[in-house]
Structures are given as C-alpha cells and as structure tokens.
Amino acid sequence: MHARITLFALGVVSLAVVSLYPTLQFPSSAQVSTFIGPRVWPLTLLIVLFTLGIILLAITWRDRKQALVSEPQTTPDTSAETAPASSRFSLGRTRHWWFIAAAVAYTLLMQSVGFLIASLIFTFIGTLLLGARSWMTIAITLVIAAVLMQGVFVSLLGIPMP
The missing domain is CATH 1.20.58 (Methane Monooxygenase Hydroxylase; Chain G, domain 1)
Structure with a gap:
C-alpha cells in the first residue's frame, strides 16, 4: 500500500x-x-x-x-491477494483516480461549454466523489460555487469568464 x-x-x-x-x-x-x-x-x-x-x-x-x-x-498468506474482490475495487480506494479523470474531463469540457458550466459539472462530480448524498447539500454546494466563481472572477477581480 x-x-x-x-x-x-x-x-x-x-x-x-x-x-x-x-x-x-x-x-x-x-x-x-x-x-x-x-x-x-x-x-x-x-x-x-x-x-x-x-x-x-x-x-x-x-x-x-x-x-x-x-x-x-507479512507472509504471502496475509497479502492483499486474500482481500475480497469487492474491497479491492471500491470507490473509496480509487477515488483519487476518479478525481484525476474528472480534472482532465473538466479541462476538455471547458473549451466546448465554457468555464462556468464546466466548473459546475466538475463541482457536482467532485461533491459526489467526496461522499455527498443529499440532493439539498449538492444543490447548495452548486449554488455557492456558482456565486463564488461569478463574484470572485467577474465582480471582484474584473476577469471575464471564458
């Protein structure tokens, strides 16, 4: 490990x-x-x-x-080979790879749909990967993310969104 x-x-x-x-x-x-x-x-x-x-x-x-x-x-008898198959391929054990894949997809998606929409999709996926299951929590997170992105980049820094 x-x-x-x-x-x-x-x-x-x-x-x-x-x-x-x-x-x-x-x-x-x-x-x-x-x-x-x-x-x-x-x-x-x-x-x-x-x-x-x-x-x-x-x-x-x-x-x-x-x-x-x-x-x-440890002896070969107690190695990871004896672990059940379901625990070897769980979301928790591969979450970091899903985040990397989401970041690559975010970068590619940003070029076609724009910064704000791609960021909201990435925020949604990231929220799910971090374990949020309540749709109310996910919706609040997306609204706060959109307000922060719009407020910080456009209003506060004066940087137009692509």
Missing part, C-alpha cells in the same frame, strides 16, 4: 514540476490590464500541489518506517 501512495505522491510532485515551465509562460499582471494576471492562479495551484505532494510523500515514508518497526514482515 505504501508503494502505491509513494508512486502517486511522486506523480503529483512530478506533475507540479513539469507544469511549472508552461505556467511561467503566462503573462503576469504587469503585462495585462487586470489586477491579477493569468499566471497567479495556476502558479498558486502548482505551489499548493507541489507542497501537498511533498507532505504526502513525507507522511507515507514516516508511516512506512513506523509500520516496519512495529510489525513483523
């Missing part, structure tokens, strides 16, 4: 590092007419992504060391 999380954390850190160069190619606020330039938001996300990836990596390594010290080595 630690190996999978370590690979995922390394992938997240690698994605942040690889995405840094194209992000720095965006114009800064000094080069555009808006208060905050197009570079600020992706750069902020990359910094957060890199930081959280490093934290996940550190926590995984710490937990692995603690597990090696506190538990004897």
